[in-house]
Amino acid sequence: MNTKFGSLTQRMNHFREELLEVQPYVCAQRALLTTESYKKHADKPIVVKRAHMLENILENMNIYIEEDTLIVGNQASSNRSAPIFPEYAMDWVIDELDKFDKRDGDIFQIREETKEELRSIEEYWKHNTVKDKGLAYIPEASRVFYDLGIIKAEGNITSGDAHIAVSYGDIMKYGLKEYERRTVEELNRLDLTNYENMSKYHFYQSILIVINAISFFSKRYSNLANELALTSQGKRKEELLEIARIMNKVPYEPAQSYYEAIQSMWIVHLVLQIESNGHSLSYGRMDQYLYPYYKSDIDNNLISEEYACELLTNLWLKTFTINKIRSWSHTQFSAGSPLYQNVTIGGQTSDKKDAVNPLSYLILKSVAQTKLPQPNLTVRYHKGLDDRFMNEAMEVVKLGFGMPAFNSDEIIIPSFIARGIKEKDAYNYSAIGCVEVAVPGKWGYRCTGMSFLNFPKSLLIAMNDGVDPASGKKVCEGVGHFRNMKSYQDLEKAWDIIIRDFTRHSVIIENACDLVLEEDVPDVLCSALTEDCIGRGKTIKEGGAIYDFISGLQVGIANLADSLAAIKKLVFEEKKISTKELWQALMDDFEGDEGKRIQNMLIYDAPKYGNDDDYVDELVRKAYDVYIDEVVKYPNTRYGRGPIGGLRYAGTSSISANVGQGKGTLATPDGRKSGEPLAEGCSPSHAMDVNGPTAVFKSVSKLPTKEITGGVLLNQKVTPALLSKDENKQKLIMLLRTFFNRLDGFHVQYNVVSREILLDAQKNPEKHRDLIVRVAGYSAFFNVLSKATQDDIIERTEQAI
Template structure:
């Protein structure tokens, strides 16, 4: 069995895991209280200093604790798995949903009456004063209508921080925050404060010094607590706590010298970044590269063994899982399973183009397998020179059935980066960020992917309806005529061209409003200071402080769009098996009645995306090319403010937005019923891919992958029995190699679970507490998902090799 291949957790880490799985996720009001205090007390301060004092106040007063099993200190909220409230981003939905958190269909959170009362008392201060309030108010009416109708969704951008990056952990470990402090002081001394821009830089540098001091003191609080606990602990634990106290007195302010110091330094910084902003997809970057020197040195000196280092890593993953995030119910439908997308990347190549796999790469695989949790989100960078031994270990982890690791392809991602102006040495050092998106750790701005969600199938329906949303009846833009008046498929293409270009423009307007408000109201001080070259430029990330700044929105429903276009072209204009009136009526009536079913069956018989059929694959390629051509025309708010880039590209990492946006979409010409999920990522629609995994790979490879730098997310599903034989596991390796080497695919990941198991888990959740599934570019416990998201996963095609 694959479980035995990697061994088991140590006794205490197994106990820690059990404690975390048993912990109820509560809503924690502490951060909201301390944030409100700071905002009131420092109301007259520049916003950047207000944010610094806020973080200082939180770290100074929040509840801290050290679990009895842990070797690493640091907690996000008053209890593990509890979720803080971030009032500066949004409070309306918090108050509206206080009595609903425990009644949700999925992503349930618990809340005490005292916490409810505390949050209600804080709410009046934040009325018309949050990022969400200001973001919505900033949107021009002509664009906001797209947001209100769910055509373009960007709620996550104005109800939380950005994140979607990895900071420079290698430099933090090597130099400590003290180095950042010294560089900040040196930069301040050079400023001519008679210039307004320099005065703004001065405030930013002041803020950095405040938060670095706050992080140092935060570590000191844990050091003090560890020593207090040591006095009452049995000898072995007392020695561990004393060692922990010594480490926390040193890092992250000072440089790390051992693996334990490096891991503690990294964890505490990672943790504070989560406390600073409500962003997700804060990722660890290429951990096997920057942590390996510490591991190697410690093993050689006898300080660590492979087993002790593995336990330390499993401890880190358990701590990573303690972090939780609560979202509004409407946003939860886009991020089902409370994911944090904290990605760890291993493998790939070194900047001198050699295989980067090392002993720590294998140990990270082993530790993630042992821990068997949705976090961290593990990604393997594939390249042609990756040897079969490492690939075999990766497939052994895949066999465990919790959706990891995902595979990203160096052979397409690195050239795509270089083409966009990323230096070669940086391009070779990229890591996965969050789901399948990619960026250069410590040098890239926020949200390399995930700015907003654009619903392709709904956009098509509006294009067919002369610019009017057929569900609400609202005219959103000038169209190119109604479907009933179109005489050829070329008329559909013209209508799509007009509509999607206009919608793309509005998506940029909405994103610009979000970025503008985030920059003005909630700048992240610590996060900005830990990304090059923010300190040298005296700019936060939102102001253009990063070396690189490319972003993408997310295009949802790729397969539905492909199948819809094929059905219209084939059934209406070529075979004429359906009239235009019949199709339009069937869409409005959701295929109800015998006539509706007849129309639906004809549509379902049309060529389908995912079967290596050029007929349909060429149609989605052409449709997608229109969007890509248009999005390249626009810039983000950091353009010409410092970074290389400042431009947009495409991305399909739609997380679980396919469910949420499907709920707001009427029946579509592919035969899909109204309000049901759209296709996920760039994966085929359920049961439409009938020719096996190779055909799916060939279809996906026909997308304009080099232009979809934001990620081409492909989920595949196989049963455990498929991978039970050694020869079948090798077959899967060869298929992946072919997809990446010859077809230049971007990404693939696997759910290894049977439909029967998933259905049994729906009926008997108590028997499947540990069942984890790949939702989109992330994994989640099956039991915490809403039924609609569960059903979406159950219905995915089960492939055979």
């Protein structure tokens, strides 16, 4: 597939080709087993009911071992099929049964038999799902923001939380038996005359049920491998017998080899997915915790580097088999069926030394060979990052599938320490999902992604005296209409009032979601594997994690910047457009000669974010500061219940929500027409950044990035021809080092693909089956995206160096 990093082994290449040819199907098996278990254990406490649910699934779901694989474990009845999680939501599933295979993007096939199976459980789940209860929890005054699309939180109540990484290193080192031992120890010391310990008792019982179920699940694969070995010959027979041996051991027992460690990690990762369907379930710093096993086996000549690489590529292929189906409305926020399963490499050790090791290079090589949207690969950058490793990472970037992304230790670690994270833990952070960051095994759910707040739509409401112009509904008290404003300060005052009010409603919506998730779907396994849930006798949502900080996501930052600059300059300073003229042009969607004249002025005669222009950059920073100042006032539902923090901060990792939220947003004062996508992440609006990548970096660095601990997502696009020259690659590396060393750069990632290729892929998708693009904080196959998302990627600015 490429010459620089070598090619997949023959069997891994065959496995990859098989997976790419697979048509994703909807799988009803988990839904049926979940419903069966909920009915059988209806009288049990919810945490015990959830444990028995997972037990029933792991004991009875279909399992299989692919012909080419060395790593075993499947999520659904077939690879790339997506299970249904009825406890979270069933209304959209039933409503879309006949539409899954007719979607514009993220298409899933579905058999008539599957439709009937899902319809058979519909009645049980009516008014009985997390979504049903979550929406009912939201007070009426806040619910209007959800219904109008000003604040979206659908993902929170239609699937599990995740946005987390457990401590896979500890699982490999100690095995689940150690978690079992600790649980029994805590259980035996409980004084059950104290009523507060009753919930701990049931939590501990549920952990024991789940650990036993995972051990049984693993042994099912061991037995299957032994059965298959009876009819196999030669090398494959030996491989199957080795699989049987390993699966009879891990993850219950500690791993003692590189192969065992990878298999132990995979089966736990898989069961976490089966438990809750939460995306952004990440692997953490794999080059750190897996390296001792790799080094020992290499040093003792037990494995070769080639075999070690093959096992990694096998792991990535298995990672790609996991799939997730979302409602169509939610799909527009997560185009390409992403799971955001992030692997972090590089960075620093806890004693502040460069953490790059031979396995860091091998992970780069294996990801390059596999060339898939999963896993999501992140390099932790720091000033002392080895030049050779930086060059190697850039060679992977050149392959054009959007990886790796780069996160900066220089801003993230100090930001963590300032928030009360212990220095040793801060140095052990990893990327979670897209660009969000947390400490593996010690951080609660949803470090980023609680809700989505539409900044441009909020601005329109601020201009319209608190009335949503799209629906005509008054959502809050304003300070008057834009037509009557006399100065830019009047607009600033309106923004201040509106955004603070909207922020409070976003907190109310998030709290409602969190309370229902805590009450209805406690995740037993994930809680058991997160410190210190066992010690506290609490699930994650009850406050069991060591750290618990969360953030919502703010969408359309560049649109807000350009809108504010256009209004300040053209309306109030130069008076080229009156307030009445601008408002009418917005309501007319810039139609007609006058509308087009005003639109052109907004686009071409006002400063634009992304060009290192203090005029616009300072305006958006000041506007963003209002949100940040307000959101930090409101702790989350775990505050005071155990974790350090329990607080909120900002985040810009808006994934593909810019497309979905753009559809519901009228024309904006930056010249954008109604329904068009908003700018994604903190990236500039399309074609508005005309002064090159250095200017973009400078504009982004003026945002309050030290306060946006939820992630500052920056997408950049360059052509393959540009990076084909080594001198340009070196220039790009120097740019990155400047961005992270001298400026307050948090994150950057690259699409290395030409506009011509993307346009041809739209017209001739069969010729571009392997084309992968960076959508937002994740990559996806271009062909599976909706046309709107494809168009959004095509229109991104191509940077020169």
